[in-house]
Amino acid sequence: MFKSDETTAATALMDNPGLIHTSERLCVGWQQxxxxxxxxxxxxSSENGLLLLFYGNLQKAAGYEWQNAGRALIDKTYLRIVGQCTGLDMQGLSADELATRLDGFIRRELAPRWDLIRRSHGNAGIELTRELLDKASQVLFEAPVMHAQTGPILFYLCPHLPLLIGEHPLADQEQLNSLPVLPRPQVFTGSAQQQALIRQLIEGSDWWRRRVFSAWQSQATNKAAGE
Incomplete structure (x- = not known):
């Protein structure tokens, strides 16, 4: 009896040492x-730092009823950082303009359902994630489908959502479930409260698995392009 394509692909992921190596490399660079x-x-600009800038700041804002003394919840500098770190194409927008648009998106779309977003992981979060990707495309870039641009932003803003970094950011849960046990960060940056927040995310969600899988996919794509 022949294995199905899905089973073969899952076995290939489980047996792929490249995923372990990618996770080990990302662990080393976690705070660098x-x-x-x-x-x-x-x-x-470290991975730990990006999560604090985006997810950490939104979680803090949620505790203050989304008030930030009249300032944008996500500073333009943070967008410059994530843009350069992920290769985000801002479509000709300045960081100032993108920060203004993002602030409106956060207050209209994320804040009213923040608790739901934090619970929307795996397959249960696919529809909400697709909706937010589409709405972010419209609000941030005034285009119907800009998922390659909105995906990296939401990946760090809403890390519980089933997102990857890449051209097609919706995560395939079957693929993620097929990954081997991966090394993950053990040390965290920031205040005790910040450390607890990010530790809970890393240990209690599949964000790290998705981060490793995104990096592994990117490496595979770049390697194939160079052959």
Missing amino acids: PNPLFAGGNDQR
């Missing part, structure tokens, strides 16, 4: 500044 921003001299 990204060399693509400020020459690798800004701690905020």
Whole structure:
């Protein structure tokens, strides 16, 4: 009896040492500044730092009824950082304009259902994630489908949603379930409260598995393009 294509693909993922190596590499760089921003001299550009800038700031804002003394909830500098770290194409928009549009999107679309978003993971979160990707495309870039651009932003803003970083950001749960046990970060940056928040995310969700899978997919794509 022949295995189905799905079973074969799942077995290939389980047996793929590249995934383990990718996870180990990302663990090493978890708290290291990204060399693509400020020459690798800004701690905020680390993976841990990006989660604090985006998810951490939204979670903090939620505790203050989404007030931020009249300032944007996500600063334009944070968008510059994530843009350079992920290769995000801002479609000609300035960081100031994108920050203004993102602030409106957060207050209209994310804030009213923040608790739901934090519970919307795996297959149960697919429809909401697709809706938010579409709405973010319209609000941020005034285009119907800009998922490659909105995906990286939502990946760090709403890390519980089933997202990947890439051209097609909706995660395939069957693929994720087929991944081997992956090394994950053990040390966290920030105040005790910030450390607890990110530790809970890493240990209690599949965000790290999705981050590793995104990086592994990117490596595979780049390798294929170079052959």
